[in-house]
Every structure is written in structure tokens, then in C-alpha cells.
Amino acid sequence: MNQFAADRAPSTPAVLLDLAVRVAREAAATARRMRAGAIGDVGTKSTATDVVTAADKAVERQVVEALLAARPGDGVLGEEYGTSETAQPGAVRWILDPIDGTVNYLYGLPQYAVSLAAELEGVVVAGVVVNAATGDEWTATRGGGAWRGDRRLRGSAPAGLGQALIGTGFGYDARRRAHQGRVVAELLPQVRDIRRLGAAALDLCAVAEGALDGYYEKGLNPWDWAAGGLVATEAGITVAGLRGAAPGLDMLVAAPPVIFEPLHDALAELDAAGGP
Numbered sequence: 001m002n003q004f005a006a007d008r009a010p011s012t013p014a015v016l017l018d019l020a021v022r023v024a025r026e027a028a029a030t031a032r033r034m035r036a037g038a039i040g041d042v043g044t045k046s047t048a049t050d051v052v053t054a055a056d057k058a059v060e061r062q063v064v065e066a067l068l069a070a071r072p073g074d075g076v077l078g079e080e081y082g083t084s085e086t087a088q089p090g091a092v093r094w095i096l097d098p099i100d101g102t103v104n105y106l107y108g109l110p111q112y113a114v115s116l117a118a119e120l121e122g123v124v125v126a127g128v129v130v131n132a133a134t135g136d137e138w139t140a141t142r143g144g145g146a147w148r149g150d151r152r153l154r155g156s157a158p159a160g161l162g163q164a165l166i167g168t169g170f171g172y173d174a175r176r177r178a179h180q181g182r183v184v185a186e187l188l189p190q191v192r193d194i195r196r197l198g199a200a201a202l203d204l205c206a207v208a209e210g211a212l213d214g215y216y217e218k219g220l221n222p223w224d225w226a227a228g229g230l231v232a233t234e235a236g237i238t239v240a241g242l243r244g245a246a247p248g249l250d251m252l253v254a255a256p257p258v259i260f261e262p263l264h265d266a267l268a269e270l271d272a273a274g275g276p
């Protein structure tokens, strides 16, 4: 542990974002480069459909090494290896999904991403999502707006829930999916249409730039939504749970203020946060 380096490392959102972008771009390049070999080396996690490839693990190791080389006092929470190291008090906790959309990665659908966020004292202050298949990039700093390149993002302004295109996702547990399927079947007649794109981080960035009007999912982990949640929030999107709860494992709803309430109420009515 290099205390000197940790003490000296500045932790402004802009500095953290700069590092995050550099590291995430290199990680995305690794994911893309490794794909042909990695999809032949696939394991499973919570269920037979919850896959992990050699690239998920290699990319996570690469990111952890790069972050801790630059900022030795920080901690990293990653999807594949959990917490890499106990962070110093007041240090940054990085939250990483090395490949969000692993099933898309496996099948070659160009919708998988590196998601990396920096959290200070429990608050995400910087985040980047890089679509590893296309190179598209979304960034945000707390209070500094959400950006795709030099375009500031502001979400969409749908006329109402009935005209809204809503994204969602499903967990890997069959019983949870059965509940999620019932909820989405009841929501479908109330909205313009439903999309299931397969990578939560990219779904949130899509809401930020107005390519979706809203998104909800039960069962997301911090690495799925830490960076994309900041991008959406900074684009003026309301990101919350149901009935005043914070967004998290039970439910995350992201929508422009104009349709947040009707979407929230429809999901609450359907007990979208309930079930297994």
C-alpha cells in the first residue's frame, strides 16, 4: 500500500472521470479483442443462464490493476471478484461491470459495455459506460451533466406513458423471470412498446439520450447501474425505487419527470418490486 500516492491522488469528479475513461477504453478494447477466444471459455454463476466468460474475468483484473496502480489507496467493487481490497477511509470506491450484457457478448450482439463509476463517501461522482462493440461512450460527473462526446444529454419528452418506449430487463432466476414476465405483460398495453436490449448500463444511457423514454428493472446490482444511473440522473432523468425507496436491488425506475409518476404508479400497482 503506497500511502504517499493515496494521500496525493486528487479526487475531484473530473480527475476521476478522466482516469475512468482511459481505463474503460482499454478494457473495452480487451473485451473486443478477446471475444473470439473468450466465448469458447464460458462458465456459469447463479443459474445455468447466468454466464461468465474468460473475458469478463480478464477485463476485471485489467481494470483493477490499472486503477490500483494509479490510485493505490482506492477500493474496487467488481462483478466477478467482489471487493478487491479494503479502501482507506475517505478513499474512492470504484464500481465496475467488466462486461455488462455478457449474453449479448456471447452471441455477438453489439450491445455490451464496460461500466465504471467512482463513488466517494457513498455517492457516485463520476461514471463512464463504453459500448465495447461500437466504441460509443457516455460520461457524467455529479453536477457536471451527462455527455455523449461533446453532446450534452437531456433525455426525452414523451407526451405521456401511452406514447413511451420503455426498456426493461430480466434476472437469471427462473422464478424471478416468471414474476417479471407477468409484470411486463400487464405494462405492455399501457405503453408505446417494450424493449429488452440486454445491458442495463446501456439501457440507462439510452434513457439519458432519449433513445428510450424510460427503463425499469428488479434485481440490479450496483455494478449494473452505478455509472449509467449517474449518466441518466445528470441528463435530468429521475432515477428511483418504488414508493420513495432509493434505487437498488428491489427496483430501479428511470424516466423523465413528465412520465416518472405514471410509470412508477403502474409498476407499484403491478407489484413489480415484489416476487422472488
Ligand code: IPD
Pocket (backbone or CB within 6 Å): 079, 097, 099, 100, 101, 102, 103, 168, 169, 170, 171, 172, 197, 198, 199, 200, 201, 217, 219, 220, 224
Ligand atoms: C445483466 C444485464 C441485463 C440485465 C441483468 C443484468 P450482466 O448484466 O445488465 O440487461 O437484465 O439484470 O444482470 O450479467 O450481463 O453483467
